[in-house]
Amino acid sequence: MSKSQKCEGYIFHIFSDFVSQESRTKLQNLAKDLSKIYPCEIKIHICNDELFAGLPTLNGNYLTYFRFFIPRFMPKEAQICLYLDIDMLVLGDLRGLFALDMGDKSVGVVSDYILSNAMKKRPALIAKNHTFQNIVFSGTHFNAGFMLLNLSVWEKKKIAQKCFEVIANYHLDMHDQDSLNAVITQKNRLKLPFGFNCLPRAFLQSICNDESRHFKFDYTRKEMDYSLQNPVILHFTSGVKKAWQSPQIYNAQGQNISALWWDIALQTPHFSEILRKNFEALKQNPHKIFESQSAIYLLNHTRKNGKFLGFFSFFTLPFITAKIFNTFEREIAKISNFKNLDSKNIIKHLHKILES
Numbered sequence: 001m002s003k004s005q006k007c008e009g010y011i012f013h014i015f016s017d018f019v020s021q022e023s024r025t026k027l028q029n030l031a032k033d034l035s036k037i038y039p040c041e042i043k044i045h046i047c048n049d050e051l052f053a054g055l056p057t058l059n060g061n062y063l064t065y066f067r068f069f070i071p072r073f074m075p076k077e078a079q080i081c082l083y084l085d086i087d088m089l090v091l092g093d094l095r096g097l098f099a100l101d102m103g104d105k106s107v108g109v110v111s112d113y114i115l116s117n118a119m120k121k122r123p124a125l126i127a128k129n130h131t132f133q134n135i136v137f138s139g140t141h142f143n144a145g146f147m148l149l150n151l152s153v154w155e156k157k158k159i160a161q162k163c164f165e166v167i168a169n170y171h172l173d174m175h176d177q178d179s180l181n182a183v184i185t186q187k188n189r190l191k192l193p194f195g196f197n198c199l200p201r202a203f204l205q206s207i208c209n210d211e212s213r214h215f216k217f218d219y220t221r222k223e224m225d226y227s228l229q230n231p232v233i234l235h236f237t238s239g240v241k242k243a244w245q246s247p248q249i250y251n252a253q254g255q256n257i258s259a260l261w262w263d264i265a266l267q268t269p270h271f272s273e274i275l276r277k278n279f280e281a282l283k284q285n286p287h288k289i290f291e292s293q294s295a296i297y298l299l300n301h302t303r304k305n306g307k308f309l310g311f312f313s314f315f316t317l318p319f320i321t322a323k324i325f326n327t328f329e330r331e332i333a334k335i336s337n338f339k340n341l342d343s344k345n346i347i348k349h350l351h352k353i354l355e356s
Contacts, residue, residue, distance in 0.1 A: 199235050
């Protein structure tokens with residue numbers, strides 16, 4: 001390791017409402033092992049749920065709001081901090097992000113999948129009472145699972161305080177993400193390439209801003225293709241199962257992107273044993289594999305001139321797949337040696353079932 005590399009290093013901050021002593025010990029030992037490869041530290045921050053009492057919960061907890069207070073946990077000399085959701089997999093070098101000149105921008109973000117389009121009314125936050133006006137979003141949403149925080153600007157502009165004001169006075173569809181998009185307007189964001197927050201739904205439907213006024217992603221086709229071919233961070237969100245919930249999650253090209261996550265997870269010191277047990281248990285559930293392949297079959301057989309038909313949009317796929325399983329449950333159960341079938345053979349069986 002060179003002298004310059006020894007001067008660098010990552011500090012990972014974990015924000016949670018609870019971390020067991022066993023996990024703390026494993027994380028400390030993990031940091032020591034990782035530091036032999038590249039300097040790093042792991043710090044744990046436990047936040048008090050009472051700060052968020054009365055707010056809507058997400059998955060039964062308040063963890064999603066913890067990101068508001070990240071700047072208060074950072075050392076005073078820190079200028080930039082990268083926030084990542086837990087359901088992400090880093091595939092590339094992130095050091096370039098910390099060299100960006102963010103100027104007076106509050107955050108560096110990646111544009112999210114667009115639920116509305118040019119022919120529909122732009123999404124808005126509806127006020128809880130007439131004291132406040134509805135907030136109509138200008139431009140596209142960003143996905144709050146990835147945020148490059150300009151710490152001093154975040155605090156100076158009182159982002160956390162303003163977000164809580166929005167949460168208290170408006171009806172939200174997407175929890176804190178709605179409030180962040182309402183408070184951090186387009187002019188206060190640094191737009192980054194899609195590859196830094198690559199959502200699996202883009203593999204299914206990625207209509208770009210230079211292809212249609214009804215575009216789903218605010219990137220050009222050239223920008224999107226490069227990001228999909230060279231993702232820096234995969235984000236297992238937007239209606240897709242988490243990588244640790246399924247051993248096989250496929251993109252539209254039939255590539256198993258879940259395997260990327262498991263390949264790293266099973267090599268993680270001090271956690272590999274329990275992860276391997278979970279992985280082996282998942283592999284014993286053949287329906288998870290067939291569900292993934294069913295979705296890919298539908299995608300590959302509902303395209304016209306390379307574009308997906310409107311009816312088979314991203315949101316209908318889970319329901320269509322569920323319908324197939326409910327309708328053809330007996331036929332699917334008859335497939336012998338089911339869990340050992342490869343991708344092509346599963347699709348072959350599914351094709352026969354649907355034609356019958």
